[in-house]
Amino acid sequence: QVQLVQSGSELKKPGASVKVSCKASGYTFKSYAMNWVRQAPGQGLEWMGWINTNTGNPTYAQGFTGRFVFSLDTSVSTVYLQISSLKAEDTAVYYCARGGGGSAAAGNEYFQHWGQGTLVIVSS
Amino acid sequence: SSDLTQDPAVSVALGQSVRITCQGDSLRYYYASWYQQKPGQAPLLVIYGKTNRPSGIPDRFSGSSSGNTASLTITGAQAEDEADYYCNSRDSSGNHWVFGGGTKLTVL
Numbered sequence: 001q002v003q004l005v006q007s008g009s010e011l012k013k014p015g016a017s018v019k020v021s022c023k024a025s026g027y028t029f030k031s032y033a034m035n036w037v038r039q040a041p042g043q044g045l046e047w048m049g050w051i052n053t054n055t056g057n058p059t060y061a062q063g064f065t066g067r068f069v070f071s072l073d074t075s076v077s078t079v080y081l082q083i084s085s086l087k088a089e090d091t092a093v094y095y096c097a098r099g100g101g102g103s104a105a106a107g108n109e110y111f112q113h114w115g116q117g118t119l120v121i122v123s124s
Numbered sequence: 125s126s127d128l129t130q131d132p133a134v135s136v137a138l139g140q141s142v143r144i145t146c147q148g149d150s151l152r153y154y155y156a157s158w159y160q161q162k163p164g165q166a167p168l169l170v171i172y173g174k175t176n177r178p179s180g181i182p183d184r185f186s187g188s189s190s191g192n193t194a195s196l197t198i199t200g201a202q203a204e205d206e207a208d209y210y211c212n213s214r215d216s217s218g219n220h221w222v223f224g225g226g227t228k229l230t231v232l
Binding site: 035037044045046047049050059061062095097100101107109110111112113114115116117 | 155157159161166167168169172173178208210212219220221222223224225226
């Protein structure tokens with residue numbers, strides 16, 4: 001069965017960096033896009049962008065350019081989210097979400113499977 | 125601000141039907157997908173495409189669309205359906221995705 005297993009919670013100081021991982025299993029890794037979704041405490045879901053798992057090409061949503069970097073390692077079927085120069089407002093749960101339907105090259109059409117989420121807390 | 129607009133909260137009596145709506149210009153061109161999220165859990169896909177349900181989703185969940193509005197209907201709501209529901213679709217550019225603000229469903 002499809003599984004997306006994310007790395008554990010992180011507590012970071014402002015200005016530091018964090019790297020969240022999402023390890024995929026149970027399907028052909030390169031056949032589906034991978035998305036990142038943020039959920040701040042008590043808030044809704046916010047799409048951050050996606051990464052093409054064939055080419056490694058990332059697409060970022062407005063508001064997630066500059067300090068946010070998506071990357072992947074196909075040898076271990078894992079995608080990464082790195083956030084630099086952390087701010088208190090980056091405190092959130094970050095989810096990876098595998099695409100479904102449509103074309104993987106176009107990012108697929110919906111978010112079929114989700115990781116369990118990684119809580120990142122930014123506090124001095 | 126979100127390109128997709130949802131009512132913040134909706135309530136339904138146990139066993140009754142409820143419709144949760146999502147409005148946005150991009151819905152004229154792209155299908156919406158719907159996600160259920162319970163406290164402390166990851167979102168769960170409940171409807172995708174025109175009105176498709178993933179395996180394991182009860183058939184009391186259905187989707188529809190008309191013009192710039194997509195709807196999620198729960199026919200015979202159960203206590204376990206109490207959750208936040210989010211719609212998602214491509215944005216007007218077609219290159220990005222956007223979530224609605226979410227609807228908190230209370231089952232009375």
